[in-house]
Amino acid sequence: MVRGRSTARIERTQSAVSYAILLAFALFVIFPFYWMIITSFKGEVQMRSLVSMFWPSPFVSENYDHLLAKTEFASWYQNSIIVAVSSTFLATAVGTLGAYALARLKFLGRAFMASTVLITYLVPPSILFIPLYAQIRNLGLADSLTGLIVAYPSFTVPFVTWLLMGYFESIPVELEESAMIDGATRFGAFRRVILPLAAPGLLASALYAFTQAWNEFLYALVFITNVKLRTLPVGLSTFITGDVYGWGYLMAGAVLTTLPVIAAYIYLQKYMVEGLTAGSVKG
Amino acid sequence: MATPAAQLRAKAALIQPRSGLEATLKRVLGPDYRMGFLFVAPIVLLVLALVAYPFCYAVYLSLTRKYVGMPPVFVGLENYIRLTYDGFFQRAVINSFVFTFASVAIKTVLGMGMALVLTSKIRFRSFWTGVLLIPWVAPTVVSALNFLWIYDYSLGVLNYLLVNVFGILKQGVGWLSEPGTAMASVIGVNVWRGFPFFGISFLAGMKAIPGELYEAAAVDGATVLQRFRYVTLPGIRNIVMIVLLLSTIWTFNDFAIIYILTKGGPGGATQVLPVLTYEIAFGAQRLGEAIAVALYMLPALAFVIIVLSNYMRRGRAR
Numbered sequence: 001m002v003r004g005r006s007t008a009r010i011e012r013t014q015s016a017v018s019y020a021i022l023l024a025f026a027l028f029v030i031f032p033f034y035w036m037i038i039t040s041f042k043g044e045v046q047m048r049s050l051v052s053m054f055w056p057s058p059f060v061s062e063n064y065d066h067l068l069a070k071t072e073f074a075s076w077y078q079n080s081i082i083v084a085v086s087s088t089f090l091a092t093a094v095g096t097l098g099a100y101a102l103a104r105l106k107f108l109g110r111a112f113m114a115s116t117v118l119i120t121y122l123v124p125p126s127i128l129f130i131p132l133y134a135q136i137r138n139l140g141l142a143d144s145l146t147g148l149i150v151a152y153p154s155f156t157v158p159f160v161t162w163l164l165m166g167y168f169e170s171i172p173v174e175l176e177e178s179a180m181i182d183g184a185t186r187f188g189a190f191r192r193v194i195l196p197l198a199a200p201g202l203l204a205s206a207l208y209a210f211t212q213a214w215n216e217f218l219y220a221l222v223f224i225t226n227v228k229l230r231t232l233p234v235g236l237s238t239f240i241t242g243d244v245y246g247w248g249y250l251m252a253g254a255v256l257t258t259l260p261v262i263a264a265y266i267y268l269q270k271y272m273v274e275g276l277t278a279g280s281v282k283g
Numbered sequence: 284m285a286t287p288a289a290q291l292r293a294k295a296a297l298i299q300p301r302s303g304l305e306a307t308l309k310r311v312l313g314p315d316y317r318m319g320f321l322f323v324a325p326i327v328l329l330v331l332a333l334v335a336y337p338f339c340y341a342v343y344l345s346l347t348r349k350y351v352g353m354p355p356v357f358v359g360l361e362n363y364i365r366l367t368y369d370g371f372f373q374r375a376v377i378n379s380f381v382f383t384f385a386s387v388a389i390k391t392v393l394g395m396g397m398a399l400v401l402t403s404k405i406r407f408r409s410f411w412t413g414v415l416l417i418p419w420v421a422p423t424v425v426s427a428l429n430f431l432w433i434y435d436y437s438l439g440v441l442n443y444l445l446v447n448v449f450g451i452l453k454q455g456v457g458w459l460s461e462p463g464t465a466m467a468s469v470i471g472v473n474v475w476r477g478f479p480f481f482g483i484s485f486l487a488g489m490k491a492i493p494g495e496l497y498e499a500a501a502v503d504g505a506t507v508l509q510r511f512r513y514v515t516l517p518g519i520r521n522i523v524m525i526v527l528l529l530s531t532i533w534t535f536n537d538f539a540i541i542y543i544l545t546k547g548g549p550g551g552a553t554q555v556l557p558v559l560t561y562e563i564a565f566g567a568q569r570l571g572e573a574i575a576v577a578l579y580m581l582p583a584l585a586f587v588i589i590v591l592s593n594y595m596r597r598g599r600a601r
Contacts, residue, residue, distance in 0.1 A: 018404070018405055026414055026415065028475070029414060029479070032429040033421070035432070047438060098326040100322060101315075105319040107312055107316040116330060117330070118592045118595060120334050122529075126556075127574075127577040153333060154329070157329050166599060169599070217542075233539075236428060240543070251428075262417065262420065
């Protein structure tokens, strides 16, 4: 009786500690986003005189108006969508075929290519961006969105392929074998049996590829000089002026840049968390 | 003992008489070589064009004196030798190591805390997990800009909180403009962005540990700490290694956070190799030297990549 009560007390204390730590983590994580959002709704006077610090009063839309009317933000948004969507399609298509072959088919060089894909994924962009830029320029693709669409598979394809290899390996081989005994060709089994089963994995990896391309900064900074052709991360970074006024519309731009990835993430959180753990660091 | 797959293959061999070129090709190149080569071809092309060739070209350029718009002149190891004795470069190397090791260490501790809290008895677990992962999903540039604004000397909220709300400091701090605080401030941003990845990976590892192990340990009278030390840690060792090495590579090569927050300043106090590479290449326009900066740590990087890829493949094989 006495023992039971003390155990209950220990459990209560434990869960109180858990919630306290959890809350601290959540505050730490959320605060910068909260700050970004309320800044985007503050007027210049509110910011300059440090009034209505933690809740804008009144909420104003002047930052968003300025952003859309007086800057190239809308073009940058369009550019980011074009680049991210194209490279996502490219990466998912190439990665799906490659991952299936590397996970399932028997052919000369399979193990070597599987290792190469993994190593390629681990090579950081910071040692590739100069020669890649030289190459893009030689192809006449410098200062164009096509140049970025061509370059982004250098990191999206190895990642998607590695992720999907794990996914395909987790689908039982027997499903394909029985389809083939029933008369399907290897390709037919892939298309009608394996692809539908792998759909959640495809969706998660496409989402990753999209996020990576949407967030990419270094290549976009180096390859693009035309102001109108910038992508969002590079465009936003050019809003740093040192003046107070810039922060309002910079944060408005930051909010609008974050929205698509957060929306996609909320929609697909379950897949992403599973994909993140099952695909990239299963161990 | 013939497995079903082997029986199937034997049957297939009976139906298709082994004869001529096709049979030889299948024997040499593997039974699925047609579809295999076809499916892998795009990746091979991409890797050759976008990674292998640029990488080789980078190694070559680092051995030349190359200015933008001029043909390269071969100079052997001159760039590397000069860098070795260059004080500014040496400082960037030290900064890169400080930035990387401090960030990775703090992320490991926070990530472990996050994973332990998320495995304890709490309600709405997936909601909390989702919230804590947000920094990892948000664009790095946006996060860097958020912190640039938070750290702002005169109007930033960090100084406002410390001076006006909590009264801890009498006067604000120039977080990014003073050599004493700049490095810690950029490390803070990298930690904020990166620790959720540690947390979620450790969490996955902990979930995979069979519950009986904990029950057995509890029956043997193990304390909470002992259970963590002797059941949890060995159970997630592989994942910890993978995450540590992966994050070491990413952090060492992090460009956006430092470029946006300090551009390596003040006075080189946060200068790291990727930002230095960029500045020598596109500020000073000395491409050969810039690539030598980027490749200087290649032997160490190659070592980490090989060890890491072995861990990751082993993780898959199980």
